[in-house]
Amino acid sequence: MVPRLPRPSAPSAPSTPTASGRRAARATGTAAALIAVAMALTGCFGSTPDGGELGDGDFADDGCTSVVVATSSEKVNMLDALADAFKESPQHEQLDECATVRPINVSSGDATRFLTAGGDWPDDDARRWPTMWSPASTVWTDRVAAAASPSLVGEPESFTHTPVVFGVPETMAKALGWPDTEIGIADFEALCQDPQGWASVGKPLWGSFKISKTNPNTSTTGLSAILMQSYEASGKTSDLTAADVAAAAEFSRVFEECVIHYGDTTGKVLTRLYDETQNGAGGSGYVSAVALEETSLLNYNQGNPDSHTVQPGETLTPPKEKLVAVYPSGGSMWSDNPITVLGADWVTDVQATAGAAFAAFLQTDAAQEILPDYGFRPLDAAAPLGELFTTEYGVDPAGPAVTLPKPAVDVVSAAIDQWTQIRKPSSVLEVIDISGSMDEAIGDGRSKLDGAIEGAQSTLGHFRSSDEVGVWAFTTGVESQAGKNIVVLRDVEPLASDRESIDASLDDLRFAHRDGTPLYDAIAAAYDEMIARAEPGRINAIVLLSDGQDTDSSISLDSLVARIGASAREGGDEAPVRIFPIAYGEGADTAALQRIAEATGGQWFDASDAAKIDLVFASVINNF
Incomplete structure (x- = not known):
């Protein structure tokens, strides 16, 4: 069943907030939280799972109160349909003026x-600042209430839920x-710990057992997965404690060894798996099991692997091999999907009233x-679920x-802190284009090179x-x-206490010689x-940044892709090297960088x- 298509909408702009006094809880913000924000702003400004930017869409004034709902990608389609239905509801009729809900x-x-x-919501356009918030789990609203102020998150109430499962290609699941x-x-x-991997269950050609998980600092699924690991190791099905989490450290460390790489969304991993499946390859070469929400699995099996907003007229093509949901025998966490009116200074009384009416309608x-x-379960377990x-x-x-x-909350914090220590170790080479075009301005007083340097520096704290x-x-x-055309700022070695020296080396790039772009040669050498x-x-990886097209390499793109692709297939299963290109600026050759990423199982x-x-x-x- 293809999800209902979203309606075109034109919510009105809220009044522009003043520049000061945005939030009562501002004083409770910590330096650590500010650093974390600097490391995690991609939900607002970077590429989203559906390839868009936060707030893409028409925010023209339609004469109604604008109620923006910040929500995770997989709920956008559903909330769009619910917003339509809200317009025809008694809850909407009781408002003094009409309201347009925009997820x-x-x-x-x-x-x-x-x-x-x-401080302010980090978006230059105040029309996109949210009146309401619908995270995937009340775990997040609890964390905000504890770290900032309970009044900021209001009174969250779940309106739907979906369990966290492991999606396994059907052929692999049957082998288990x-x-x-x-x-x-x-x-x-046990499959992670067994050196035989899939051979231990009679499938030697499938290689090692590979798991995909998301980063628990940004993803509900990733957070639920590490809590489920602690539950499993403790043998408990309730009353998990921080001591239980500590005792589960070795179990979780072994489990993490199977992780191919982390990420901020399951959508990118599922898109890679989908593309492999559609091109005739099975999933065994890339991933064996994906921790995800049941609703994301349903989207995948309908042909929407990244849970993007389905556009009018869009046709979805189901994968050649579906994923099946493995509901762990020890139990599953549920994403309980609350919604709440934010107690932020930018939310007007009229918006808060309209938001409360929408929240009431959802019940x-x-x-x-x-x-x-849309692949979500109603609150009433006895309600019919339909054909999906x-x-x-x-x-x-x-x-x-x-x-x-x-x-x-303290147990959740303990699990996240533990993951930081026991997550799979990384070996990462950052490769930065310093060709002449990097001198171009980017409109905020910086050059492209300035942005690249500061971006690379910001990653060191991770x-x-x-x-x-x-x-x-x-x-x-x-x-x-x-080699030729390469400057080594730092060899690949343990970071230790060298963050300041790397900072200084990156700063030195501002004065470096800049000329042509031997992109493919640099990738081959790296x-x-x-x-x-x-x-x-x-996690062995290359993070590549380039702002243009190759101009000076001795190797062609086809030869490079054939070379790294062959290496990835031949003996690369145990210690693969994945490339994560960043297509930087409008001149970057996105098609070439995408091919390079896909040849190694990376992402662009x-x-x-x-x-x-x-x-x-x-x-x-977030992948590392």
Whole structure:
């Protein structure tokens, strides 16, 4: 069943807030929270899972009160339909003036950081500042209430829910005994720990067992997954404590070893898997199991892997092999999807009243009947789920058998802190284009190179001292031990306490020689360097930034893709090196960078707005 198409809308602009006194909780913002915001602004300004920007759409005045709802991407289509239905509801009729509800895409973790940091909502256009917030889980509203102020998040109330599951390609799931055999997180952990990988269940050609998870700092699914791991290790189905989380450290560390790379959304991983499936390849070469919400799995199986906003006239093509939902035998967390009117200074009384009316409408039968059409479950477990919730679409309407309750705020914090320490280690080489075009201005008093330097510098706080970090730059007319046209600012080695020296080395690039763009040669040299030193048990990666097209390489794009693609296939399963290109500025060759990323199982990122490169860097770095 294809989801209902969203309506074209034109919500009105709220009155522009004053420049001061935005939030009562501002004084409680901490320095750590401000740093976290700087690292996680991609929900507002970088590429979203559907390839758009926050607030894309028509915000022209339609004569009605504008009620903007900040929500995660998978709910945008559904909230759009609910907004239509709200216009015809008794709740809307009771308002003194009409209201237009407009959902915009902001990840739950990013919105949490914006709200706890204090100050204005980080968007230059005040028309897009939210009246309401609908994160995927009340875990996030609880964190804002604890870190900032309970009044800021108002009174969140769940209006729909969806369980966190593991999506497994159907052929692989059957090899594990699905659907007749219960499968738990401990079974996945055993496959991770077994050096034979898939061979331990009679499938030697499938290689190692690979898991995809999102970063728990920005993703509800990633956060739920680490809590489910602690539940599994403790043997509990309720009353999880911080001590339980601490005791689960080794179990979770082994589980994390199977992770191919992290990310800020499941959409990017699912899109990669979908593309492989449609091109005739199975999923075994890329990923074996994806931690995701049931609704995202339903979207994938309909042909919408990134849960983007379906446009009028768009046709969805289901994947050649569907994912099936494995509901872990030890239990699943649920994303309970609250909605609340924000107690922020920019929310007017009229907007708050309209928002409260919309929240009340979401609890009605008329609203609840719409939810299953979009892959979400109504609050009433006895309500009919409709034709999407069937084995045809990979789900079990009776699952999960065990529900794991949301732990206390201190337990959630302990789990996130633990993940920071036990997550899979990284070995990352950042490769920066310093060709002549990098001198171009980006409109905010900086050059492209300034933005690239500051973006790279902002990532350093993400890495642990034990993570390996290297930095290269490339242009014509330079040379180093790494080869012609390459400058080595730092060899790939443990970061230790070198953050300040790397900062200084990056600053030195402002005065570097700048000439041509030997893009493909630089990638080939970097890939050879990383393949030679890649180790199993690490995320081995290249982060590449280029603002233009190749002009000076001795190797062609086709030859480069064939070379790195062959290396990735031949013996690269245990220690793959993935490339994460950032297409920087309007002149970047996005098609070429996308091919390079896909050849290695990496992802490419769109930074066509060069002024926001530091924010795109933050999105990229969530993979490590």
